[in-house]
Amino acid sequence: MKRIKHLTLVLSIAACSALPPALHAQTPAKLFAELPEYCPTPDALAVAPDGSITLSCPNYAKGGFPGILVSISKDGTVSKLADVPGANGKASARPMGIAYAPDGSLFVNANQGPHGRLLRMTFKNGQHEKTEVVAKGLNGPNGLRYKDGALYVTIAMMPKVETGKNTGGVYRFKETDRNIQVNNDLSDPNLIFTAETQNPKKQFGLDGLVFNKAGDLFVGDFGDGTIYRLTLKSDGTVASSEVYAQAPNTAGVDGIDIDEAGNLYLAGFSQNQILKVDTNKDVSVIAEYPDNNGANGELDQPADLMVHKGRLYISNFDLMVEAGMKNTGHSKPYTISVIDLSEVE
Incomplete structure (x- = not known):
């Protein structure tokens, strides 16, 4: 495989602990779906070819439940879609980021510590048919997007890159790749971008990502709240990068x-928030909740979100309890929230 030079961006980012009160405008979140017992920690969302919503459930909250994928109908009815097999048949994979390709196949980040993999799962008549390994050896693969025949994967922590601060990375794989071995260091030819997390209180890096219509890739750093914009070449490597916007570093983007x-x-995982970055690059908080159990659709440690037909669907992870996070414990119900974007100011 041709060696692809990675692009590293290191910035000193000033702490941004809060937004002015004028930039908070509460938009109510409502309950879209209450999840079953076997999905206690929901994560990533994607629209399936039939219009239903696919949800990954890594299920860290309860060791007795394996990581699975579920399907949610338009009326919020939940059904199991598939198990996600662990590496070498050992343990359970913890599915995180998911993305559909135009042919209907589903790519899944199977997060299994340093043995993480990027999988291609195919279905026939609604039943899981086959699983193939695109890449293996990924250290906790998290965010995932499909674009023009390629998969873009975020790694929040690359401990082999020793700079004194956490380094996160973005990897790119062709959808036709199989069994690519990843080293999780700067020698990886599939590594196209890295960034150091500056926030000493949260050394956890690149996480969510999304493409715009022009093909620019936006990537967020969890610890810093920094949103990067990457301009890509025709081969999918990075031509240039910039800081596009800065959210509070307490938000946990x-x-x-x-x-x-x-x-x-x-x-905003840490503060029970949804933030908006408008086209002027202005950041505002459109929804925010105190610690709660999410029974009425309140935000309860939102992990992922998805814009679909004028609504914002949000998975509530409700698990992590750390200094600086609003969440104080894991509890039922397990939920998906929804916000009507027409109500956002």
């Missing part, structure tokens, strides 16, 4: 999506 007008929406 997780999943990212974009609407038809080019506005970005960010899942």
